[in-house]
Amino acid sequence: DIVMTQSPLSLPVTPGEPASISCRSSQSLLHRNGNNYLDWYLQKTGQSPQLLIYMGSNRAPGVPDRFSGSGSGTDFTLRISRVEAEDVGVYYCMQALQTPQTFGQGTKLEIK
Amino acid sequence: EVQLVESGGGLVQPGGSLRLSCAASGFTFSSYWMYWVRQAPGKGLVWVSHITSDGINYADFVQGRFTISRDNAQNTLYLQMNSLRAEDTAVYYCARGGVEMATHSRRTFAYWGQGTPVTVST
Numbered sequence: 001d002i003v004m005t006q007s008p009l010s011l012p013v014t015p016g017e018p019a020s021i022s023c024r025s026s027q028s029l030l031h032r033n034g035n036n037y038l039d040w041y042l043q044k045t046g047q048s049p050q051l052l053i054y055m056g057s058n059r060a061p062g063v064p065d066r067f068s069g070s071g072s073g074t075d076f077t078l079r080i081s082r083v084e085a086e087d088v089g090v091y092y093c094m095q096a097l098q099t100p101q102t103f104g105q106g107t108k109l110e111i112k
Numbered sequence: 113e114v115q116l117v118e119s120g121g122g123l124v125q126p127g128g129s130l131r132l133s134c135a136a137s138g139f140t141f142s143s144y145w146m147y148w149v150r151q152a153p154g155k156g157l158v159w160v161s162h163i164t165s166d167g168i169n170y171a172d173f174v175q176g177r178f179t180i181s182r183d184n185a186q187n188t189l190y191l192q193m194n195s196l197r198a199e200d201t202a203v204y205y206c207a208r209g210g211v212e213m214a215t216h217s218r219r220t221f222a223y224w225g226q227g228t229p230v231t232v233s234t
Contacts, residue, residue, distance in 0.1 A: 007159055029217075039220050041157075048224040050155065060222070061212070092157060096219035099169050100159045 002026050002095045007105035014112045019080045021107045023093035028073045029056075037097035040069055040078045043106075044089040053078065054096070085111055114138040116206050116221045117123050121228030128196050128232070133190040134206030134225055142184035145209035145218045150202040151227075158202075161191065162209070164218075174200075196232045203227040 003026040013019045029037045036056035043051040052061040053069035055075060066081040080087060088111055094102040120132040131149070155203040161170045168180055179192040189206050207221040212217040214220075 033216060037219065043157075047226050048205055049221070050224065051211070051220065051222055053215065054217055054220045054222075058211075059216065061129070074115070094157075094221075099162070099219070100161070100171055101219055101221075103157045105153060106156050 001100055002029075004090075004093055004095055004099065004100050004102050004104040006093055006107050009105060009107055011107055011109045012112045013080075013083045013109060015085060016082050019083050019109060020089055020111075021078045021086075021093075023071075023076045023078070025074045025076075025095055029076075029095050029097045030073050031097060036070065036072050036076070037095060038069070038076045039094045039096050039105075040067075041092045041094060042087075042089050043080050043092065047089075049092065054090075083109070083111070114208065116208065116223055117205050117226035118204065118228040121139070121230045123231045123233065125177040125195060125234055126232055129192070129194045130142060130196065130230060132193065132204055132206075133228075134191075134226055136187045136189065136206075139208070141187040141197040146182060146189045147209060148180060148189075148208040149207055149221065149224075150200075150203045151205070152199075152202045155202075160204070163189070175179075190220060193230070195232075196231050199227055201230060201232050203229050 040053040043049040057069045090106040117135045145164045146163045177195045206225045206228045208223040209218045211217045211222045
């Protein structure tokens, strides 16, 4: 199975400031079709996860443009340009290249 | 609007059985890969099983104990869970694979249900 490693695991951020989360995979997520099969999800407290970014850099429908994803191969980054209070929760990266899909440990974003 | 509504969770003794259901609406159910993902208390997300138009897969830790199925006429996904263990205690989510108009995204969990809790305990 592909191992996903996130950092940091805890991320205190001041509202209005940027934030970034790193995700590394144990093998390349770049498919021969040119897509990187890396997704980002946000799970707010008491809620089910929601898709933020798919295929490395594509925002899911309805996701604010302050969220962006980048990277290729084995190294990926989720960036929030200006953190808002509603962005609090646990962020997970997940490889969608092969079964079983595997998740990172999660990064807990909190407001300072 | 896509909706996934799970039901069937509850408290069960070790060795017991439960059947989870996930009622889907707002999309052509038969056209999509469907998944079960679980989350133990205070822990992360773990893929459990998926069902496609031509295949089924299970995580090793449920192989032989859980059975996934779907009724495309009723737009419903199921997970039959037998021989339950304490370590199966978790919230079970159903999820739809695939983002609209994004080919090759079948393994992306585009939509999630609210989850149904399963507790295995005496």
